[in-house]
Amino acid sequence: MILYNLNHLRILESEAIYVIRETAAQFERPALLFSGGKDSIVMVHLARKAFFPARIPFPLVHIDTGHNFPETITFRDKLVSEIGATLLVGSVQDSINKGRAVEEKGINASRNMLQTVTFLDTIEENKFDACLGGARRDEEKARAKERFFSHRDEFGQWDPKNQRPELWNLMNGKKNIGEHFRVFPLSNWTEMDVWQYIAMEGLDLPTIYFAHDRDCVQRDGQILSASEHLNLRPEEKIERMHVRYRTVGDMTCTGAVLSPASTLSDIIHEIAASRTTERGTRTDDKRSETAMEDRKKQGYF
């Protein structure tokens, strides 16, 4: 007898593509959230496969805090032009200028929380009814409770105690006017799966994921990139370090790791030996034990 077997990466890929197609079929105006990070790069690749040989039938949306790594923006623009996708940019600076958001003060000021305002405004302006994101359940404990199809009320809020049960492969995207969904096709992927998939598919990544020399500041156990957006304490010194990033968020709240890993295979080895999670490099998650749940309830990614 012939054995019909798929390895686990192909099963996860098929599952994610199923969810992406289901989103395109069930919603009128979906959008794919694109941050320039590895998970959203995998999402774009999967979306291309899902509709090939047609183009991705929805726009990519980037919420630009103005504090992005320049390498990410360069990568984003190149990718978008290569695949012929439509890119919409929601700007946090615009939200601040319009008085919709107020810049945080103090030494650890970040625009992370402000993104939620811009994001929800962008959803409303464009009447998006489903936003595909690359969040994974293994990232963070509040995310472990997410559904593939996650309902948001008319204020963009998440009600984690009262979620729809999700059975078999039957996704319920029914909603009332003004409500929307967040959709997470990579729910069942782990950080390792993402890296292995990137290696298997030979995907390009922004250069900051690989080891490079950078001017950095050490603060509260984190290595932050020196930049015009980072306010320094008097005693803090800028040092040249050999680092790479495990996740890519804002320059002000994403920590680098000391690393010599300059190839995908190096990175995979490094992660396999790593004893901390990737969210450990994010100061935005460390503000309190329920920082992610609190932000998600308000409408964060």
Add this chain to the structure above:
Amino acid sequence: MDIRDLDNYHNMELLRFTTAGSVDDGKSTLIGRLLYDSKSIFEDQLEAVERTSKLKGFEHVDLALLTDGLKAEREQGITIDVAYRYFATPKRKFIIADTPGHIQYTRNMVTGASTANLALILVDARKGILEQTNRHSFIASLLQIPHIIVCINKMDLVDYSQEVFDRTVSEYKKLSSRLDVKDVHFIPISALKGDNVVDKSEKMPWYQGSTLMYLLENIHISSDENHIDCRFPVQYVIRPQATEFHDFRGYAGRIASGVFKPGDTVKILPSGFTSRIKSILPLHALNITDTIEEAFSPMSVTMTLDTDVDISRGDMIVRENNNPTVSQDIDMMICWMSEKPMMANGKYAVKHTSKDARCIIKEIRYKVDINSLHRLENDKNIGMNDIARIQIRTTLPLFFDSYRKNRITGSIILIDEATNETVGAGMII
């Protein structure tokens, strides 16, 4: 073997399992141990849990804090929702759907069980088979989870007694003879001390079987998928608006069951037209000429056909001589998931494969007492967490198989048309 070796990683299988049991059964301890021993708990996670355990004044590290992610869960010390956990060994990647075992959470157990290949059922060796063991086993049987591992836990507290183990096994066999379960394994373990979890216990030389981890890594799952009955629900029609692919019409979807090959004569439901598969685009390459020779479940693919036929989402591509049932009258077991009771003669929206329809509840036949497994013929009040046998009539014919034969084409959900909530999980008889 090394998990970091890419070739090896490409040969890993995926096993989804569900765990059922209450905190007292040592479920969290067991999951914690599987995660810990497979190095899937990271230092920052462990530190956070240790910190919280200390603040709460616990004597030992409470690994349940790892899975209970929501504020409300940690405040109340209970698991409210299904928590998904991931770990991997060089052989397999595992997805655990960890569900609370308490009676009112039948709906969560059903949810976790719906995608599982295996159920891990925990029994406290001191207490033997309890009502909740009946409940968990019944749900595993109802949801047709192909494999069950019964872990008889806390063997350290019964002096690793073979007699206790044997008695519990025969008690369980009495229970399972009334259920529809195929592949059941029994393991005496101590999750706390680690006996027979990853390493073989030295305390129980009388036990000749495998450890839990060995079984999880080696249990035969490749024949769990149905590779006989060809069912391809069309999920999305791909028509590129580009001159290069002017005449291209691709039917996208995930194969529910069976094996499809280019050249196969297929029938399209509901139209009944026949055609032949021209090509199957795999997802391995973004290249239109790179087609594959066969496609099987659970692959997501895009098919093209020889002839132009009218096909849209909700249609199903099948083989000519092996058809699903096509009907508007459908008998099913249903698990009710809403606080609003089922309305006799009520109307609901339904989702089945890629098809949307509406239905009316025609008849409530009986309710099942999931603790005693008795049929309650006179109780027609179906509330939250109840399981019942009902008949519905749908607005459109559905193309279905019995759930026993096909978990994809045999499953259906009911949706409240006012709130849009998923209120019922149906298994077609």
